[in-house]
Amino acid sequence: MSREGEGTTNTTPKKPRRRTVKPIPDDAFSNRQLSLFQEFLGDNGGLSNAVDLWDNTPRFSITRRKQEQLRINGGFLPISTLNFKYEQIPFVAEIRPARLKLYAKDSKETGETIEFYPSAREELIEHALRKIAIEQQAGFFDKPDLRSGCRFSLYQLRRHLEDQGHALRYDELIEGLEILFRSEIDIKAEGQTHDIEGSGTYLT
Numbered sequence: 001m002s003r004e005g006e007g008t009t010n011t012t013p014k015k016p017r018r019r020t021v022k023p024i025p026d027d028a029f030s031n032r033q034l035s036l037f038q039e040f041l042g043d044n045g046g047l048s049n050a051v052d053l054w055d056n057t058p059r060f061s062i063t064r065r066k067q068e069q070l071r072i073n074g075g076f077l078p079i080s081t082l083n084f085k086y087e088q089i090p091f092v093a094e095i096r097p098a099r100l101k102l103y104a105k106d107s108k109e110t111g112e113t114i115e116f117y118p119s120a121r122e123e124l125i126e127h128a129l130r131k132i133a134i135e136q137q138a139g140f141f142d143k144p145d146l147r148s149g150c151r152f153s154l155y156q157l158r159r160h161l162e163d164q165g166h167a168l169r170y171d172e173l174i175e176g177l178e179i180l181f182r183s184e185i186d187i188k189a190e191g192q193t194h195d196i197e198g199s200g201t202y203l204t
Helices: 026-030 032-044 064-070 120-135 154-163 170-182
Strands: 080-086 089-096 098-104 109-116 139-142 147-150 184-189 197-201
Touching: 098 170, 120 147, 120 154, 120 170, 154 170, 170 197
Parallel strands: none
Antiparallel strands: 080 089, 089 184, 098 109, 139 147, 184 197
């Protein structure tokens, strides 16, 4: 991804650094709680039934064009505050953008950074990962370490998106995953009658 149309820098080095994580035990992929979640999705025919509030939060609503308008010197974006209603309850969501390093064509860091909110591309990636986790039995729940997620390869993710009519380059996938991993969101019901709130990154 080139910065501001310059064509000389991007946010993904040619050889992205691999993160070292603790191996996932085999039985985490057959955990009963995960199976119940998969059956629930299958019986109801849609992802939105699983995490209804999350899916009704306008967390991907700030377009790239709008971000360019909001971005200030240094590549910064403000914390975005979005008001919405869920089941007639007023909520507020605060989104903290992901801050990514910029790299030159030779993959060396330029010393500059730029911020992004998750937008349409990241929404496609998130939904693809959720589908892979359920349909390809790639989801896991490691109860002892309280870890849950989806094991996948970039090729697998890219192929799934292509099958859905959304072709993305590998560097676009890496950047999108980085934005999801580094963006933070707080969701809270407004008023004193509803004690509902949560916070975290889009992906962990």
